[in-house]
Amino acid sequence: MISREIHLVRHPEGEPCLTDFRLVQTPLPALRDDHVLVRNRYFALAAVMRTLMTGADIGMPLGAYRPGRPLFGSALGEVIDVGPAADGDLRPGDLVLHHYGWRDHVAEAAARFRRVPTGVLPDPVLHLNQxxxxxxxxxxxxxxxxxxxxxxxxxxxxxxxxxxxxxxxxxxxxxxxxxxxxxxxxxxxxxxxxxxxxxxxxxxxxxxxxxxxxxxxxxxxxxxxxxxxxxxxxxxxxxxxxxxxxxxxxxxxxxxxxxxxxxxxxxxxxxxxxxxxxxDHRDLQGPWLQDFRDWLRAGVIEVPQTVVPGLEAAPAALLSLLRGEFAGMVVVSLP
CATH class of the missing domain: 3.40.50.720 (NAD(P)-binding Rossmann-like Domain)
Structure with a gap:
């Protein structure tokens, strides 16, 4: 299987530009026994990605962006295959949250994915909000x-x-x-x-x-x-x-x-x-989802968002975000 990925070409000198990104097709290795294969549906863009592009390690789960490697960020995907020795209870068809955005597919250890609870929020993409x-x-x-x-x-x-x-x-x-x-x-x-x-x-x-x-x-x-x-x-x-x-x-x-x-x-x-x-506050995930669900049902909270279609549009969308052209959550949708 071939996965498309957005790679960082270089650490930008000054303002980042489109030539700092490259769309790459990468063959995925055979699925390891303890891994799962996920097809991404959405991934989020954020201003902190500007800092990661400089190579600064600011405590993010996957470190900093490195030239020649795919970018990453919060993503929502669907499990499409599970290795026979994968930990957890993930099954094909499950929606999962993870940090491997900026690509079509990802195969990683099952422990690096968190299953999205069903029926809690009216739209799964809302799980990517901040x-x-x-x-x-x-x-x-x-x-x-x-x-x-x-x-x-x-x-x-x-x-x-x-x-x-x-x-x-x-x-x-x-x-x-x-x-x-x-x-x-x-x-x-x-x-x-x-x-x-x-x-x-x-x-x-x-x-x-x-x-x-x-x-x-x-x-x-x-x-x-x-x-x-x-x-x-x-x-x-x-x-x-x-x-x-x-x-x-x-x-x-x-x-x-x-x-x-x-x-x-x-x-x-x-x-x-x-x-x-x-x-440091994952213990608040439950109380937050409970309050968020109740507020959504009562119609007292909104999630302003912009959805940008297509992996190839992600670099330009990030640059637009860094110029202050969006308000609220910005996500890239993948077909």
């Missing part, structure tokens, strides 16, 4: 309390669009966010749980944040870092809790190097900053 990350960051890392004022930076992305809604549904008193265009601001305040939002291109950021949160913030769900993180710390109330989820200012071509965080201010306000890695 809600668990937002849920863990708000509920467990930032310890959201009823009445809190919550600020979400990078609020129009796959995580941010979920974070605002979850914060509202979990009792936040006020939810505010930042995004990069008027259309995205309208999306946030027009049905995604945000009371107010501002364009981070309007400087200075701390002044814009103060205008819409004059009383300060209790919780910051930070997807951006850099100037927006510094502004949020300036507006933090005593005892504020920060969940640090992403570094979009660096991932999308900016730099946080010139931003200085004031330790004295953080100590004086007794601010807590904690890094968020969703892999």
């Amino acid at each position: 809600g668990l990350t937002a849920y863990a960051g708000l509920v467990e890392v930032a310890r959201l309390r009823p009445g809190d004022t919550v600020f979400v930076s990078g609020a129009a992305g796959a995580v941010g669009t979920m974070a605002g809604q979850i914060a509202r549904l979990k009792g936040a008193g006020r939810v505010i966010g930042s995004a990069g265009s008027p259309a995205k601001l309208e999306l946030l305040t027009g049905g995604l749980g945000y009371d107010a939002a501002f364009d981070y291109h309007d400087l200075p950021i701390a002044s814009r944040l103060r205008e819409i949160a004059p009383e300060g913030i209790d919780v910051c769900f930070d997807n951006v870092g850099g100037d927006q993180l510094a502004a949020a710390l300036e507006l933090a109330r005593p005892g504020a809790r920060f969940a640090l989820c992403g570094a979009l200012q660096d991932q999308l071509g900016g730099t946080s190097a010139a931003v200085r965080l004031d330790p004295a201010e953080m100590i004086g306000k007794r601010v807590t900053l904690a890094g968020l890695h969703v892999a």
Whole structure:
């Protein structure tokens, strides 16, 4: 069997471009006894892939992207063959979640795939959304309390669009966010749980944040870092809790190097900053799916998404995502 894969040609120098990717046809080896063969249906795109393209190992399950090797990312696939000694209870026809996106087919050890529970969500592709990350960051890392004022930076992305809604549904008193265009601001305040939002291109950021949160913030769900993180710390109330989820200012071509965080201010306000890695919160998978299912059935949560058809379209779609042209979840569908 031949599998098509998108390989990284080189670590980009500066902004990535289409010539940094190559579509490759690769023969799959004979299925090993402890492996399963999966045909991918969808895989997700994410801004963190920009950082992985530099070769930086930032703790992702499969390391970093390497030239001459296929890219990877969260994917939803269907089991089509199972080795006789494969662990677990996977069967042909089962839908599974895994990290081997950017290819048509993958054959790996059965333990590296997680079966999708049937009948929990109305559309299987929803299992690729970033809600668990937002849920863990708000509920467990930032310890959201009823009445809190919550600020979400990078609020129009796959995580941010979920974070605002979850914060509202979990009792936040006020939810505010930042995004990069008027259309995205309208999306946030027009049905995604945000009371107010501002364009981070309007400087200075701390002044814009103060205008819409004059009383300060209790919780910051930070997807951006850099100037927006510094502004949020300036507006933090005593005892504020920060969940640090992403570094979009660096991932999308900016730099946080010139931003200085004031330790004295953080100590004086007794601010807590904690890094968020969703892999540390798999115990929340059950509670999250229960809440997510209930909210979907009640019609009180949305998952903004763009579906891009075809493996060959994935590199251009990723570059568009890195330019800020999408809002919410972006997935590539495979025939």
